Amino acid sequence: MAATPHPLPMREKILVEATRLFARQGYDGTSLQAIADAVGIKKPSLIHHFASKDLLRQAVLDAQLTHWNELLPRLVLAAAAGEDQFDAVTREIVRFFSKDPDRARLLVREALDHPEDMQERFSRLVVPVVGSLAQLIRRGRGKAVHADVDAEAYVFHAINLFISGVAFADSFQRLMPDGKKRGPAAERLTRELLRIGKSSLIQPGPRRSAEPTWSSTASPDSPATGKRPARGKHRVSRAPKSAARETE
Amino acid sequence: MAATPHPLPMREKILVEATRLFARQGYDGTSLQAIADAVGIKKPSLIHHFASKDLLRQAVLDAQLTHWNELLPRLVLAAAAGEDQFDAVTREIVRFFSKDPDRARLLVREALDHPEDMQERFSRLVVPVVGSLAQLIRRGRGKAVHADVDAEAYVFHAINLFISGVAFADSFQRLMPDGKKRGPAAERLTRELLRIGKSSLIQPGPRRSAEPTWSSTASPDSPATGKRPARGKHRVSRAPKSAARETE
DNA sequence: GTTACTCCCTACCAAGTGGTAGGCCATAGC
DNA sequence: GCTATGGCCTACCACTTGGTAGGGAGTAAC
Numbered sequence: 387m388a389a390t391p392h393p394l395p396m397r398e399k400i401l402v403e404a405t406r407l408f409a410r411q412g413y414d415g416t417s418l419q420a421i422a423d424a425v426g427i428k429k430p431s432l433i434h435h436f437a438s439k440d441l442l443r444q445a446v447l448d449a450q451l452t453h454w455n456e457l458l459p460r461l462v463l464a465a466a467a468g469e470d471q472f473d474a475v476t477r478e479i480v481r482f483f484s485k486d487p488d489r490a491r492l493l494v495r496e497a498l499d500h501p502e503d504m505q506e507r508f509s510r511l512v513v514p515v516v517g518s519l520a521q522l523i524r525r526g527r528g529k530a531v532h533a534d535v536d537a538e539a540y541v542f543h544a545i546n547l548f549i550s551g552v553a554f555a556d557s558f559q560r561l562m563p564d565g566k567k568r569g570p571a572a573e574r575l576t577r578e579l580l581r582i583g584k585s586s587l588i589q590p591g592p593r594r595s596a597e598p599t600w601s602s603t604a605s606p607d608s609p610a611t612g613k614r615p616a617r618g619k620h621r622v623s624r625a626p627k628s629a630a631r632e633t634e
Numbered sequence: 635m636a637a638t639p640h641p642l643p644m645r646e647k648i649l650v651e652a653t654r655l656f657a658r659q660g661y662d663g664t665s666l667q668a669i670a671d672a673v674g675i676k677k678p679s680l681i682h683h684f685a686s687k688d689l690l691r692q693a694v695l696d697a698q699l700t701h702w703n704e705l706l707p708r709l710v711l712a713a714a715a716g717e718d719q720f721d722a723v724t725r726e727i728v729r730f731f732s733k734d735p736d737r738a739r740l741l742v743r744e745a746l747d748h749p750e751d752m753q754e755r756f757s758r759l760v761v762p763v764v765g766s767l768a769q770l771i772r773r774g775r776g777k778a779v780h781a782d783v784d785a786e787a788y789v790f791h792a793i794n795l796f797i798s799g800v801a802f803a804d805s806f807q808r809l810m811p812d813g814k815k816r817g818p819a820a821e822r823l824t825r826e827l828l829r830i831g832k833s834s835l836i837q838p839g840p841r842r843s844a845e846p847t848w849s850s851t852a853s854p855d856s857p858a859t860g861k862r863p864a865r866g867k868h869r870v871s872r873a874p875k876s877a878a879r880e881t882e
Numbered sequence: 883g884t885t886a887c888t889c890c891c892t893a894c895c896a897a898g899t900g901g902t903a904g905g906c907c908a909t910a911g912c
Numbered sequence: 913g914c915t916a917t918g919g920c921c922t923a924c925c926a927c928t929t930g931g932t933a934g935g936g937a938g939t940a941a942c
Contacts, residue, residue, distance in 0.1 A: 430932080431891070439930065516809075536825065539825070546799060547795050551794060665898075
């Protein structure tokens with residue numbers, strides 16, 4: 387075995403570059419040559435690490451969905467834990483993708499390019515989480531949650547809304563009236579994204595702060611002024627500790 | 635000139651097949667050979683009609699956005715016209731893409747593959763409409779419309795929600811608990827899609843049917859059927875009668 | 883030393899890519 | 913009849929694609 391001097395570095399580096407290129411140019415639009423160049427090695431060396439282009443694609447996708455899959459359950463837990471966590475959860479999700487929009491773009495691309503593959507992975511990884519979330523929603527229905535929400539359908543659409551929203555945020559931004567100066571439009575888009583997700587699920591109704599389920603009271607910080615709440619640490623939720631440390 | 639015996643048929647046929655293939659496999663994933671095969675001609679014949687692959691792509695995109703651009707202004711007009719039109723408008727949009735989800739998938743793909751190109755087309759075609767819609771929303775804000783909506787941002791996200799929602803509807807459907815039998819899940823998804831779009835914009839509040847702006851009461855049914863208006867120029871404008879008959 | 887193993891390389895391949903050159907044939911105008 | 917033109921064809925091009933064959937350099941165990 388011989389303690390492999392750098393067992394990850396190169397493989398990791400390849401994955402990073404491949405992710406970037408697949409996300410930006412698509413799978414078919416990215417040649418092994420281009421990836422090899424980006425990494426700084428020759429094509430056959432690349433093939434040495436990932437026996438075929440398709441295996442590389444799967445590795446990239448796995449790595450990405452693993453991150454995503456470490457994040458989600460923790461957030462669901464936080465959501466279940468208590469009051470006013472809805473904002474925290476959605477904010478965390480959007481932040482996860484905003485931090486590196488290529489993640490979002492990669493998922494969107496894969497969903498289009500390899501639907502069956504993606505469906506299979508989703509049904510293993512995220513569908514269970516969707517189930518938990520749906521149940522949570524159903525429990526709050528008629529109280530904080532709008533009465534006519536279709537729980538499962540909502541969760542799917544919300545996930546899609548967030549991911550696609552981030553994937554195309556740059557494009558939207560450039561089309562916005564104040565899209566030239568780079569700051570404000572992006573913030574507006576993110577804020578509105580979260581608002582849509584929330585207000586389509588949770589009733590704006592009377593404060594019912596004592597509720598054990600998701601309440602609808604706007605989180606203390608006013609919606610207008612942003613104020614980014616910390617960075618890596620999403621409050622509550624002690625992570626299972628075994629959880630990832632990787633790309634975050 | 636010689637009255638060209640069938641000036642459109644073949645060109646049209648190529649556009650149809652190219653649209654289908656681009657939407658399903660992407661631009662890079664579709665070879666000219668594949669398109670030629672689908673049409674039933676040889677590759678050089680294809681090149682005879684569209685001098686290059688990129689020109690074909692642009693033609694496909696133009697054709698698609700033209701349809702879209704014929705629909706939108708009419709809907710904005712309907713929305714502006716009066717009460718209870720919000721449901722009709724969104725329903726019409728979703729129906730437009732649901733009728734042929736490849737349209738949605740093509741737009742999503744193009745937005746990823748050629749963002750600058752897409753931005754340019756959007757800023758010419760849909761941004762003006764977005765402006766009208768945003769103004770309409772602002773006018774209703776605080777009344778039927780939620781007070782904290784960011785009008786432009788909402789419109790972009792809503793368009794994205796609808797288009798992406800349709801593009802991935804099939805995948806979602808198959809992941810839904812009752813996704814096996816094909817009917818109900820699809821309906822649930824569509825209904826929820828519309829509900830999200832609406833309830834995130836319009837207050838569920840007390841019936842205020844007399845309002846001149848968008849009310850929240852569900853419209854009886856009849857969407858703004860028929861009566862095609864206008865071609866290149868959005869807003870109002872009676873159709874020049876030469877208008878397209880194409881893929882619709 | 884020898885062996886074994888990992889990592890990366892040069893050289894090469896068949897297949898497919900977008901695109902060109904040029905010819906054949908039908909129709910249309912004269 | 914002759915010519916012209918548009919639509920489709922066969923044949924071919926240079927280039928890139930994903931992938932293979934096989935060798936050399938480095939390190940580690942013995």
